[in-house]
Amino acid sequence: MRPFGYFRxxxxxxxxVAYSVNRWGIRPWTELPFWTGHFNDLLLIPAAxxxxxxxxxxxxxxxxxGAPSWExxxxxxxxxxxxxxxxxxxxxxxxxxxxxDVVAYAVGGVxxxxxxxxxxxxxTAEVS
Numbered sequence: 001m002r003p004f005g006y007f008r009x010x011x012x013x014x015x016x017v018a019y020s021v022n023r024w025g026i027r028p029w030t031e032l033p034f035w036t037g038h039f040n041d042l043l044l045i046p047a048a049x050x051x052x053x054x055x056x057x058x059x060x061x062x063x064x065x066g067a068p069s070w071e072x073x074x075x076x077x078x079x080x081x082x083x084x085x086x087x088x089x090x091x092x093x094x095x096x097x098x099x100x101d102v103v104a105y106a107v108g109g110v111x112x113x114x115x116x117x118x119x120x121x122x123x124t125a126e127v128s
Contacts, residue, residue: 003065004116006054011115015046041104046112049076067116077109 006012022039030036049068056062081102089097 004067006050012050015043019043038104041101042108045109073113
Protein backbone atom coordinates (compact mmCIF):
# COMPACT_ATOMS: atom_id res chain seq x y z
CA MET A 1 0.00 0.00 0.00
CA ARG A 2 1.34 3.38 -0.97
CA PRO A 3 1.34 6.09 1.70
CA PHE A 4 -1.19 8.88 1.33
CA GLY A 5 0.34 12.02 -0.17
CA TYR A 6 -1.44 14.58 2.06
CA PHE A 7 -0.28 17.89 0.49
CA ARG A 8 1.03 16.08 -2.62
CA UNK A 9 -2.20 14.20 -3.25
CA UNK A 10 -3.48 15.03 -6.76
CA UNK A 11 -7.12 15.32 -5.62
CA UNK A 12 -6.14 17.66 -2.78
CA UNK A 13 -4.11 19.84 -5.16
CA UNK A 14 -6.93 19.93 -7.72
CA UNK A 15 -9.53 20.78 -5.08
CA UNK A 16 -7.35 23.54 -3.59
CA VAL A 17 -6.78 25.12 -7.00
CA ALA A 18 -10.47 24.80 -7.94
CA TYR A 19 -11.49 26.37 -4.62
CA SER A 20 -9.11 29.30 -5.17
CA VAL A 21 -10.20 29.86 -8.77
CA ASN A 22 -13.85 29.83 -7.77
CA ARG A 23 -13.40 31.93 -4.63
CA TRP A 24 -11.35 34.71 -6.18
CA GLY A 25 -11.91 34.31 -9.93
CA ILE A 26 -15.45 33.12 -10.61
CA ARG A 27 -17.57 33.93 -7.57
CA PRO A 28 -17.02 37.70 -7.57
CA TRP A 29 -18.24 37.85 -11.17
CA THR A 30 -21.33 35.67 -11.11
CA GLU A 31 -24.58 35.36 -9.24
CA LEU A 32 -25.32 31.80 -10.33
CA PRO A 33 -26.34 29.94 -7.16
CA PHE A 34 -24.19 26.85 -7.77
CA TRP A 35 -20.97 28.86 -8.13
CA THR A 36 -21.72 31.24 -5.27
CA GLY A 37 -23.27 28.76 -2.89
CA HIS A 38 -22.32 25.14 -3.39
CA PHE A 39 -19.29 24.58 -5.61
CA ASN A 40 -16.80 25.25 -2.82
CA ASP A 41 -18.90 23.11 -0.46
CA LEU A 42 -18.28 20.14 -2.78
CA LEU A 43 -14.56 20.72 -2.24
CA LEU A 44 -14.62 20.78 1.57
CA ILE A 45 -13.61 17.15 2.11
CA PRO A 46 -11.08 16.82 -0.74
CA ALA A 47 -9.44 20.16 0.13
CA ALA A 48 -9.58 20.12 3.93
CA UNK A 49 -9.44 16.48 5.03
CA UNK A 50 -5.83 15.89 3.89
CA UNK A 51 -4.72 18.95 5.90
CA UNK A 52 -6.54 17.80 9.03
CA UNK A 53 -5.28 14.22 8.70
CA UNK A 54 -1.72 15.46 8.22
CA UNK A 55 -2.02 17.51 11.43
CA UNK A 56 -3.46 14.49 13.24
CA UNK A 57 -0.55 12.39 11.95
CA UNK A 58 1.99 14.94 13.21
CA UNK A 59 0.32 14.89 16.63
CA UNK A 60 0.36 11.07 16.54
CA UNK A 61 -3.44 10.97 16.66
CA UNK A 62 -3.55 9.12 13.33
CA UNK A 63 -1.78 5.76 13.42
CA UNK A 64 -0.71 5.40 9.79
CA UNK A 65 -0.26 7.13 6.46
CA GLY A 66 -2.91 5.26 4.48
CA ALA A 67 -5.55 6.90 2.35
CA PRO A 68 -8.41 8.46 4.31
CA SER A 69 -10.81 5.73 5.35
CA TRP A 70 -14.56 5.91 4.92
CA GLU A 71 -14.88 6.17 8.69
CA UNK A 72 -12.45 9.10 8.89
CA UNK A 73 -14.28 10.88 6.07
CA UNK A 74 -17.68 10.27 7.67
CA UNK A 75 -16.53 11.47 11.10
CA UNK A 76 -15.10 14.69 9.68
CA UNK A 77 -18.18 15.20 7.51
CA UNK A 78 -20.43 15.02 10.58
CA UNK A 79 -18.16 17.30 12.63
CA UNK A 80 -17.88 19.92 9.88
CA UNK A 81 -21.62 19.78 9.17
CA UNK A 82 -22.41 20.38 12.85
CA UNK A 83 -19.83 23.16 13.16
CA UNK A 84 -20.50 24.92 9.84
CA UNK A 85 -24.27 24.47 9.64
CA UNK A 86 -25.21 24.38 13.31
CA UNK A 87 -22.78 25.93 15.75
CA UNK A 88 -21.64 28.71 13.40
CA UNK A 89 -25.02 30.02 12.24
CA UNK A 90 -26.95 29.41 15.45
CA UNK A 91 -24.27 29.70 18.11
CA UNK A 92 -22.31 32.64 16.73
CA UNK A 93 -25.00 34.17 14.48
CA UNK A 94 -22.53 33.93 11.62
CA UNK A 95 -23.40 32.40 8.27
CA UNK A 96 -26.54 30.64 7.16
CA UNK A 97 -27.51 27.07 7.95
CA UNK A 98 -28.34 25.24 4.73
CA UNK A 99 -29.07 21.53 4.38
CA UNK A 100 -27.90 21.71 0.74
CA ASP A 101 -24.43 22.65 1.99
CA VAL A 102 -24.36 19.39 3.96
CA VAL A 103 -25.49 17.50 0.86
CA ALA A 104 -22.63 19.11 -1.09
CA TYR A 105 -20.13 18.23 1.67
CA ALA A 106 -21.37 14.62 1.55
CA VAL A 107 -21.25 14.33 -2.25
CA GLY A 108 -17.73 15.76 -2.32
CA GLY A 109 -16.71 13.46 0.52
CA VAL A 110 -18.08 10.31 -1.10
CA UNK A 111 -16.43 11.11 -4.44
CA UNK A 112 -13.13 11.96 -2.72
CA UNK A 113 -13.13 8.85 -0.54
CA UNK A 114 -13.99 6.63 -3.51
CA UNK A 115 -11.05 8.20 -5.38
CA UNK A 116 -8.64 7.82 -2.48
CA UNK A 117 -9.63 4.19 -1.90
CA UNK A 118 -9.76 2.99 -5.51
CA UNK A 119 -7.58 0.05 -6.40
CA UNK A 120 -4.68 0.78 -8.74
CA UNK A 121 -4.99 -0.65 -12.25
CA UNK A 122 -3.69 -4.16 -12.50
CA UNK A 123 -4.22 -4.80 -8.78
CA THR A 124 -6.16 -8.05 -8.70
CA ALA A 125 -5.68 -8.73 -5.01
CA GLU A 126 -8.85 -9.76 -3.25
CA VAL A 127 -10.22 -7.37 -0.66
CA SER A 128 -11.11 -9.15 2.56
